[in-house]
């Protein structure tokens with residue numbers, strides 16, 4: 001479905017007020033917590049799609065080495081068609097089935113993932129989080145941006161209204177892709193509550209878990225989690241702990 005929707009993906013997310021601003025907010029949350037021992041930081045954009053989140057990441061962390069990973073060849077083709085500095089590479093890979101040793105166990109200074117985990121079957125989510133945990137260097141951070149409305153009646157109603165009055169009709173009109181946009185609607189209704197997802201992060205071994213909720217129409221619907229892999233963080237020249245290390 002993402003392959004089919006790839007050509008119009010940027011157009012449709014561009015119509016979503018707040019989409020890029022929230023991606024920037026997530027990328028800045030990661031940048032503020034990221035440093036590296038030598039050279040620029042090495043970060044992964046997991047489920048990079050057409051590169052919107054990759055761009056936000058690079059704007060927040062200029063000079064970073066970025067690996068964009070996504071399961072959809074069509075979305076990756078859209079991403080690769082854009083201009084990127086050296087150090088940005090895209091690769092086809094599926095969360096829940098990542099080759100952690102090949103990508104580099106414990107070698108990444110940060111991971112951003114925007115709009116991924118509700119696309120991973122509930123039974124595979126723990127494994128997908130364990131992969132990210134394994135990829136991160138000790139003391140480094142994961143930032144997750146995702147929709148979640150479970151257990152919150154007002155947010156659920158607003159999500160239903162936005163989908164049936166806006167997202168689904170626009171998706172059909174501009175993309176002729178009813179399947180993708182009804183799937184988007186349903187996948188959000190079915191996804192973990194914010195409490196359940198926070199618990200999953202903790203069960204995967206993450207600490208210092210915190211959450212920020214979006215504003216505007218996405219209030220109560222879109223959430224950004226930060227979570228740290230325990231371990232020694234780096235210490236910056238000014239003596240402050242980077243990566244929240246202890």
Ligand SMILES: C[S@@+](CC[C@H](N)C(=O)[O-])C[C@H]1O[C@@H](n2cnc3c(N)ncnc32)[C@H](O)[C@@H]1O
Nearest residue numbers: 002047048049052053071072094095114115119
């Ligand atoms: C809504 S898009 C978000 C793309 C990008 N992060 C952004 O913010 O614009 C979701 C992306 O997740 C990808 N995806 C879905 N399941 C995946 C999986 N198990 N592993 C990797 N990518 C996946 C899809 O191919 C799609 O590109």
